[in-house]
Amino acid sequence: xxxxxxxxxxxxxxxxxxxxxxxxxxxxxxxxxxxxxxxxxxxxxxxxxxxxxxxxxxxxxxxxxxxxxxxxxxxxxxxxxxxxxxxxxxxxxxxxxxxxxxxxxxxxxxxxxxxxxxxxxxxxxxxxxxxxxxxxxxxxxxxxxxxxxxxxxxxxxxxxxxxxxxxxxxxxxxxxxxxxxxxxxxxxxxxxxxxxxxxxxxxxxxxxxxxxxxxxxxxxxxxxxxxxxxxxxxxxxxxxxxxxxxxxxxxxxxxxxxxxxxxxxxxxxxxxxxxxxxxxxxxxxxxxxxxx
Ligand SMILES: [Zn+2]
Numbered sequence: 001x002x003x004x005x006x007x008x009x010x011x012x013x014x015x016x017x018x019x020x021x022x023x024x025x026x027x028x029x030x031x032x033x034x035x036x037x038x039x040x041x042x043x044x045x046x047x048x049x050x051x052x053x054x055x056x057x058x059x060x061x062x063x064x065x066x067x068x069x070x071x072x073x074x075x076x077x078x079x080x081x082x083x084x085x086x087x088x089x090x091x092x093x094x095x096x097x098x099x100x101x102x103x104x105x106x107x108x109x110x111x112x113x114x115x116x117x118x119x120x121x122x123x124x125x126x127x128x129x130x131x132x133x134x135x136x137x138x139x140x141x142x143x144x145x146x147x148x149x150x151x152x153x154x155x156x157x158x159x160x161x162x163x164x165x166x167x168x169x170x171x172x173x174x175x176x177x178x179x180x181x182x183x184x185x186x187x188x189x190x191x192x193x194x195x196x197x198x199x200x201x202x203x204x205x206x207x208x209x210x211x212x213x214x215x216x217x218x219x220x221x222x223x224x225x226x227x228x229x230x231x232x233x234x235x236x237x238x239x240x241x242x243x244x245x246x247x248x249x250x251x252x253x254x255x256x257x258x259x260x261x262x263x264x265x266x267x268x269x270x271x272x273x274x275x276x277x278x279x280x281x282x283x284x285x286x287x288x289x290x291x292x
Contacts, residue, residue: 023037023038023040023091023094023095023267024036024037024038024095024098024099025267025268025269025270027212027259027270028210029205029206029207029210029211029212029259030206030207030208030209030210031077031078031207031208032075032076032077032187032205032207032210033075033076034073034074034075034076034205034212034270035073035074035076035099036071036072036073036261036267036268036269036270037071037072037073037074037087037091037092037095037096038069038070038071038091038095038267038269039069039070039071039072039087039088039090039091039092039117039121040069040070040090040091041067041068041069041070041266041267042067042068042069043065043066043067043068044065044066044067044068044220044221045064045065045066046061046064046065046066047234048220048221048233048234048235049221049224049231049232049233049234050231050232050233050234050236050239051230051231051232051239052224052228052231056224056227056228056231057224060223060224060227060228061221061223061224066221066222066223066224067222067223067266068220068221068264069264069265069266069267069269070087070088070117070263070264071087071261071262071263071264071265071267071269072084072085072086072087072092072095072121072263073085073214073261073263074096074099074101075188075205077186077187077207080107080108080185081101081105081106081107081108082106082107082108082109082110082185082188083106083108083109083110083130083133084109084110084111084112084203084214085109085110085111085112085118085119085216085263086109086118086119086120086121086122086129086130087117087118087120087121088116088117088120088121089120089121089122089123089124089129090121092121093121093129103129103130103131104130104131104132105132106130106132106133107132107133107134108133108134108135108136108185109122109130109133109134109135109136110136110137110184110185110188110190110201110203111135111136111137111141111201112193112200112201112202112203112214112216112217112263113141113196113197113199113200113201113216113217114137114141114144114145114154114155114158114197115197115217116154117263118216118217118263119154119155119158120154122135122158122161122162123154123157123158123161126157126161127161128161128162128165133162133165134165134167135158135162135165135166135167136167136168136169136184136185136190137166137167137168137169137199137201138168138169138170138171138190138192138199138200138201139168139169139170139199140194140198140199141197141198141199141200141201142159142166142168142199143198143199144197144198144199144237145159146159169184169190171190171191171192171193171199171201172189172190172191172192173191173192174191174192174248174249174252177189177191177204177252184203187205187206187207188203188204188205188206189203189204189206190202190203191203191204191213191249192245193215193216193218193245193249194238194241194242194245195236195237195238195239195240195241195242195243195244195245195246196216196217196218196233196236196237196242196245197217197237198237198238200216200217200242200245201216202214202215202216202218202249203216204258211256211258211259212258212259212260212261212270213249213252213253213258213259213260213261214260214261214262214263215249215253215260215261215262216262216263217262217263217264218242218245218246218249218250218262219246219262219264219265220233220264221233222264222265222266222283225246226250226273226276226280226281226282226283227276227278227279227280227281227282228279228280229243229246229247229250229280229281230243250273250281253273254273254274254275254281257272259271259272259286260272260273265283265285266285268285268286269285270285270286271283271284271285271286272284272286
């Protein structure tokens with residue numbers, strides 16, 4: 001059984017590389033097809049972190065750096081093409097083209113938050129890059145960037161470019177998730193994951209019995225923030241809240257065995273959260289293909 005699984009994994013990688021560039025990977029959630037579209041990446045350094053002890057840094061980031069990539073998620077439901085965030089727009093359009101999707105075929109954009117590495121791809125020459133997309137974001141996130149002064153300039157350009165296509169909503173608190181049937185759009189629930197920014201939102205995707213969580217910027221420095229989720233980022237708007245959200249959501253996916261992915265998790269950026277060997281959590285990236 002184990003060998004069979006490994007063989008399928010290998011076939012999965014071969015299959016993916018034969019049909020798609022390495023910047024795209026495909027996995028299923030019931031009737032939905034999800035794709036991770038890579039925007040590329042680089043190295044972050046420990047100076048970006050807050051609250052890490054010298055021992056933790058020595059143990060988990062011995063050279064003081066960590067890989068940080070940016071991903072966009074594409075969800076194809078039976079009747080919609082949905083982007084979760086839009087990255088910088090670096091590889092996004094090329095990746096969509098490879099999948100036979102031009103910008104006009106994206107009907108929905110769900111935003112986790114409005115940092116430039118998540119909304120840069122929404123604009124082209126200052127105009128809406130996705131002319132037919134309805135855009136969804138948390139009310140709190142909208143209010144924050146609307147009133148932020150100079151730092152909110154790109155976000156406000158997005159508001160202007162998409163005007164009446166902007167939909168603001170109140171995410172569900174995770175503690176209420178089992179009692180809540182509210183879906184933002186069919187098959188997708190928006191979950192409050194506040195802290196990194198005031199309206200930071202994760203998205204729970206459900207189709208048939210399958211659940212997937214796309215957690216946005218719940219983590220940036222995976223090698224240290226998984227074992228030590230109390231390590232924050234210097235530019236979290238509210239690091240205490242960000243830590244709380246990280247622990248709550250990681251506990252939730254761990255307890256429920258939900259395959260998850262994040263915008264700054266290294267490609268393929270989806271996997272399983274487990275208990276860490278000595279502390280905190282661990283993340284094992286996996287490749288999910290049709291039939292697996
Ligand atoms: Zn980010």
